[in-house]
Amino acid sequence: MNRYPVWKYVIIVIAMLVGAFFTLPNFFGEAPAVQVSSGKATVKVDTAVQRRVEEALKTAGIAFDAITFDGNSIKVRLNTTDNQLKAKDVIQKALVPDPSDPAYIVALNLLSRSPTWLSAMGAAPMYLGLDLRGGVHFMLQVDMQAALTKKVESLSGDLRTALREKNVRHGGINRVDQSIELRFREASVMAAAKSLIADQFTDLQTVEAPDGSEFKLTARIKEVAARTIQQQALKQNMVTLHNRINELGVAEPVIQQQGQDRIVVQLPGVQDTAKAKDILGRTATLEVRLVDESAEGRSAEAGTGPVPFGSERFLERNNQPVIVKKQVILTGENLTDAQPGFDNETQEAAVHLNLDAKGSRIFRDITRENIGKRMAILLFEKGKGEVVTAPVIRSEIGGGRVQISGRMSTVEANDTALLLRAGSLAAPMEIIEERTIGPSLGAENIAKGFNSVIWGFLVIVLFMCVYYMVFGVFSSIALGVNLLLLVAVLSMLQATLTLPGMAAMALALGMAIDSNVLINERVREELRSGASPQAAINAGYDRAWGTIFDSNVTTLIAGLALLIFGSGPVRGFAVVHCIGILTSMFSAVFFSRGLVNFWYGRVKKLKNVSIGTVWRPDGAGAVVKSGQGG
Amino acid sequence: MEFFKFRKDIPFMRHALALNVVSIATFLLAVFFLFSRGLHLSVEFTGGTVMEIGYSQPADVSKVRSVIAALGYTDIQVQTFGTAQDVIIRLPAQKGVSSAQQSELAFAALKQADPGVNLRRQEFVGPQVGEELVTDGLKALAMVVVGIMIYLAVRFEWKFAVAAIVANLHDVIIILGFFAFFQWEFSLAVLAAVLAVLGYSVNESVVIFDRIRENFRRYRKMDTIEIINNAITSTISRTIITHGSTQIMVLSMLLFGGPTLYYFALALTIGICFGIYSSVFVGAAIAMWLGIKREDMVKPTSPKATDPNDPNAGATV
Numbered sequence: 001m002n003r004y005p006v007w008k009y010v011i012i013v014i015a016m017l018v019g020a021f022f023t024l025p026n027f028f029g030e031a032p033a034v035q036v037s038s039g040k041a042t043v044k045v046d047t048a049v050q051r052r053v054e055e056a057l058k059t060a061g062i063a064f065d066a067i068t069f070d071g072n073s074i075k076v077r078l079n080t081t082d083n084q085l086k087a088k089d090v091i092q093k094a095l096v097p098d099p100s101d102p103a104y105i106v107a108l109n110l111l112s113r114s115p116t117w118l119s120a121m122g123a124a125p126m127y128l129g130l131d132l133r134g135g136v137h138f139m140l141q142v143d144m145q146a147a148l149t150k151k152v153e154s155l156s157g158d159l160r161t162a163l164r165e166k167n168v169r170h171g172g173i174n175r176v177d178q179s180i181e182l183r184f185r186e187a188s189v190m191a192a193a194k195s196l197i198a199d200q201f202t203d204l205q206t207v208e209a210p211d212g213s214e215f216k217l218t219a220r221i222k223e224v225a226a227r228t229i230q231q232q233a234l235k236q237n238m239v240t241l242h243n244r245i246n247e248l249g250v251a252e253p254v255i256q257q258q259g260q261d262r263i264v265v266q267l268p269g270v271q272d273t274a275k276a277k278d279i280l281g282r283t284a285t286l287e288v289r290l291v292d293e294s295a296e297g298r299s300a301e302a303g304t305g306p307v308p309f310g311s312e313r314f315l316e317r318n319n320q321p322v323i324v325k326k327q328v329i330l331t332g333e334n335l336t337d338a339q340p341g342f343d344n345e346t347q348e349a350a351v352h353l354n355l356d357a358k359g360s361r362i363f364r365d366i367t368r369e370n371i372g373k374r375m376a377i378l379l380f381e382k383g384k385g386e387v388v389t390a391p392v393i394r395s396e397i398g399g400g401r402v403q404i405s406g407r408m409s410t411v412e413a414n415d416t417a418l419l420l421r422a423g424s425l426a427a428p429m430e431i432i433e434e435r436t437i438g439p440s441l442g443a444e445n446i447a448k449g450f451n452s453v454i455w456g457f458l459v460i461v462l463f464m465c466v467y468y469m470v471f472g473v474f475s476s477i478a479l480g481v482n483l484l485l486l487v488a489v490l491s492m493l494q495a496t497l498t499l500p501g502m503a504a505m506a507l508a509l510g511m512a513i514d515s516n517v518l519i520n521e522r523v524r525e526e527l528r529s530g531a532s533p534q535a536a537i538n539a540g541y542d543r544a545w546g547t548i549f550d551s552n553v554t555t556l557i558a559g560l561a562l563l564i565f566g567s568g569p570v571r572g573f574a575v576v577h578c579i580g581i582l583t584s585m586f587s588a589v590f591f592s593r594g595l596v597n598f599w600y601g602r603v604k605k606l607k608n609v610s611i612g613t614v615w616r617p618d619g620a621g622a623v624v625k626s627g628q629g630g
Numbered sequence: 631m632e633f634f635k636f637r638k639d640i641p642f643m644r645h646a647l648a649l650n651v652v653s654i655a656t657f658l659l660a661v662f663f664l665f666s667r668g669l670h671l672s673v674e675f676t677g678g679t680v681m682e683i684g685y686s687q688p689a690d691v692s693k694v695r696s697v698i699a700a701l702g703y704t705d706i707q708v709q710t711f712g713t714a715q716d717v718i719i720r721l722p723a724q725k726g727v728s729s730a731q732q733s734e735l736a737f738a739a740l741k742q743a744d745p746g747v748n749l750r751r752q753e754f755v756g757p758q759v760g761e762e763l764v765t766d767g768l769k770a771l772a773m774v775v776v777g778i779m780i781y782l783a784v785r786f787e788w789k790f791a792v793a794a795i796v797a798n799l800h801d802v803i804i805i806l807g808f809f810a811f812f813q814w815e816f817s818l819a820v821l822a823a824v825l826a827v828l829g830y831s832v833n834e835s836v837v838i839f840d841r842i843r844e845n846f847r848r849y850r851k852m853d854t855i856e857i858i859n860n861a862i863t864s865t866i867s868r869t870i871i872t873h874g875s876t877q878i879m880v881l882s883m884l885l886f887g888g889p890t891l892y893y894f895a896l897a898l899t900i901g902i903c904f905g906i907y908s909s910v911f912v913g914a915a916i917a918m919w920l921g922i923k924r925e926d927m928v929k930p931t932s933p934k935a936t937d938p939n940d941p942n943a944g945a946t947v
Contacts, residue, residue, distance in 0.1 A: 131890075139759070430756075431754075431756075432755075432756035433755050433756060433759050434752070435751075435752065435753045435754070436751060436753070437751050438748065438749060441682075441750045441751055445890065448886055448890070448891070451886035452883040452885075452891065453882075455886055456878055456882030456883070459878045460878050463874075463878070464875075466631060467631050467871070499890055499891065500819055500822065503891050506880075506883055507826065507876070507898070510875055510876035510877075510880065513875040513876075514833065514875070517868050517871045517875065518868055521867055521871070525864065547837050547840045550785060550833075550840065551832070551833035551836045553781055554781060554782070554833060555830055555832075555833060556829070557773075558825050558829025558830075558832075559829065560777075561770040561777065562770055562825055562826075564773070565766040565767070565770035565773065566766070566770065566818075566822065567766065568674075568818065570818050570821065570822045573826075612631050612632065613632040614632075
């Protein structure tokens with residue numbers, strides 16, 4: 001009765017192998033590394049960059065263990081921190097000649113020392129949380145009301161233009177909070193305006209509100225449209241944050257949406273909070289200006305003359321100078337959207353810009369007066385401008401839809417659109433939570449968590465082995481397997497391990513032994529009441545199972561509640577707690593039974609099981625006693 | 631080895647009434663302290679700034695306090711943390727002042743007073759986040775209570791569900807009472823510990839109830855009190871051993887986990903100790919007062935009753 005069919009052992013062996021495989025990377029520790037990633041949306045890291053890095057390191061005579069390219073960044077693994085610093089300098093010099101305008105980010109990082117075949121097969125060590133590796137954590141709240149107000153403001157401008165173009169005579173358009181009030185003298189005019197809004201402004205819904213002798217129409221943003229606006233605002237803010245953080249040179253920044261209107265930013269390894277905050281809070285601005293096409297301007301552009309008065313010299317992305325007038329025509333405030341696309345006629349890659357009403361009016365006037373001349377679109381960051389593109393104006397452009405095309409690849413069009421969109425924040429943000437953990441504290445926390453788990457584990461194992469003899473050994477092995485599987489699942493999921501997570505791991509082990517104690521006690525009890533050893537094992541496992549299942553479900557309910565309602569540290573605790581309960585069901589019941597069956601199941605006439613003293617109240621003494629004496 | 635050698639069933643229920651009076655008294659005392667002293671909520675709940683700073687030599691707490699107080703704070707807490715070199719500073723949330731600057735200003739002032747200081751950890755929580763955490767914590771507690779009650783009511787019987795939940799809420803309130811009485815810091819980690827205890831010590835009640843159900847099926851001649859006594863006696867060794875094992879782990883956290891895990895482990899310790907007591911004397915006793923009967927457990931129409939050896943027909947490994 002205590003035999004497992006072969007397939008059950010196969011499952012056990014497979015689970016053990018998979019567990020060992022995914023746990024393995026955690027043992028190799030971390031090696032110092034240098035990471036090269038793109039510093040600008042327009043610069044791509046590719047294998048050519050990898051060759052440059054390799055060459056630079058070779059000429060400098062710095063030995064490296066491995067160099068990998070994962071599609072986004074190049075990571076160079078080195079053997080010592082000394083070499084890491086040297087390599088960083090060398091790569092920095094080779095790739096970034098101008099430190100004030102970095103095309104690549106060269107950052108120090110830690111890389112798993114696990115062999116490449118392991119990483120190639122998708123096995124990676126657990127991701128350590130900020131409290132274990134040190135760094136900064138920010139939670140930012142996006143002011144969605146401001147984003148909506150901004151949108152309503154721009155819509156009311158558009159509405160005014162549209163009504164004028166259609167000759168609908170209104171008696172005033174005003175934005176009141178987040179709605180637009182339109183006044184009319186006649187009902188028929190109002191009806192015309194209403195149908196115009198229904199046609200052209202699909203984001204708006206209108207309600208008639210008669211006001212004395214006047215006719216009043218209130219337009220509001222539809223629920224669905226408002227949600228889209230909010231989502232876009234959040235997304236745009238995240239893109240902007242990403243671009244800004246790139247400049248900090250953080251190896252693995254985490255930028256995540258949390259809830260409807262929050263963004264979590266985690267910068268591992270960053271210690272300078274002040275600088276991080278400064279960069280997060282900075283605004284980039286977009287400007288449209290005319291290129292100085294005068295003779296002086298042209299000679300300055302060719303590098304043969306001085307920059308004329310009233311103009312400035314900026315560099316284009318390909319480092320070609322452009323002389324631009326100081327007068328600003330439009331700013332990013334007038335830009336509502338930028339999307340990559342294609343030119344309708346030439347099928348060239350292009351970027352489509354949408355301007356708001358005010359912007360379109362100005363743009364139409366300027367383009368009409370400057371056909372044949374060049375216009376520059378500049379992006380200012382950190383007070384430093386760069387010409388994104390400087391196309392020639394071919395015709396008057398009305399309607400607020402602008403297309404930038406010519407000499408652009410699809411990738412460039414994508415990047416330019418992103419850069420233009422990401423130039424500014426869609427809505428203001430505020431830091432509502434902030435945490436800094438020093439690197440030494442992180443290392444201490446790892447040691448503390450590790451010690452808690454290991455010492456607790458060892459003492460439990462010792463006790464189990466003494467108290468339950470061979471069954472205690474089985475229980476201890478099962479507990480070890482539980483730890484193995486728990487770490488494997490966490491590594492597989494790439495869950496973030498935090499100090500509360502390590503506490504949960506210790507607690508999970510403390511609770512997992514509960515199942516084995518239940519089983520062992522039950523087996524002893526069966527032996528006490530005179531059952532044969534084989535029957536006692538069988539009944540012990542079977543009867544204990546119901547109890548184990550019930551108690552694990554109740555514990556799991558608590559774990560899930562923490563997972564659903566918890567945030568931050570509690571979540572880290574809950575994830576490990578829940579996974580720990582699931583793995584313990586496998587290891588404590590299924591796996592330990594496998595061990596027992598393997599050991600005792602095949603013995604035909606089993607007289608003894610080593611489970612410690614089975615004490616009988618009738619004074620007959622320990623009839624079934626462990627071989628070594630309990 | 632065998633620690634527990636009982637010749638007869640221990641008459642646990644004989645003293646149930648007296649012990650329940652003690653329980654009620656402890657419970658009321660805990661509630662009293664919760665209201666009179668309140669919980670010393672951590673910055674995560676109240677909002678504000680916490681800074682942990684380290685000195686190379688033992689820190690002069692009063693000097694640190696005077697440096698910070700000179701910045702114009704009235705309600706500040708400065709105390710050593712873990713070792714004599716480490717100091718933890720709590721600043722209240724200030725409306726209007728940008729949170730980000732708060733810690734920077736404070737640290738700059740400390741650096742001026744003693745250049746050897748280094749910032750080990752810094753945390754700022756805005757007031758709105760704190761409020762959310764309180765409501766989320768209460769929601770989580772409600773979900774655990776309701777979820778466990780539903781599960782136990784389906785799996786056992788409503789009387790058991792009520793008894794188990796009362797027993798475990800009793801534990802939770804007592805843990806909170808301890809935190810209120812000693813004014814230990816109640817942080818998010820402690821909340822997690824409290825909820826974990828709630829899930830864990832329900833196990834205790836489940837194990838005993840499971841045995842009570844089994845005994846009702848097996849020993850037809852025993853009365854309810856005898857059955858409960860037998861169930862507790864036969865599970866007590868397991869109860870003590872598993873709680874001991876869990877406590878070993880918690881003790882290990884208490885000793886090696888450092889100050890961050892200290893209160894977490896402390897909450898678990900109290901929870902585990904009271905968990906044993908409450909499942910035996912509160913849970914089982916309430917089930918007894920509620921009047922569990924053989925008929926509640928052994929339904930003649932139920933197919934389960936046909937197989938008295940299998941308390942959980944359908945559940946397989």
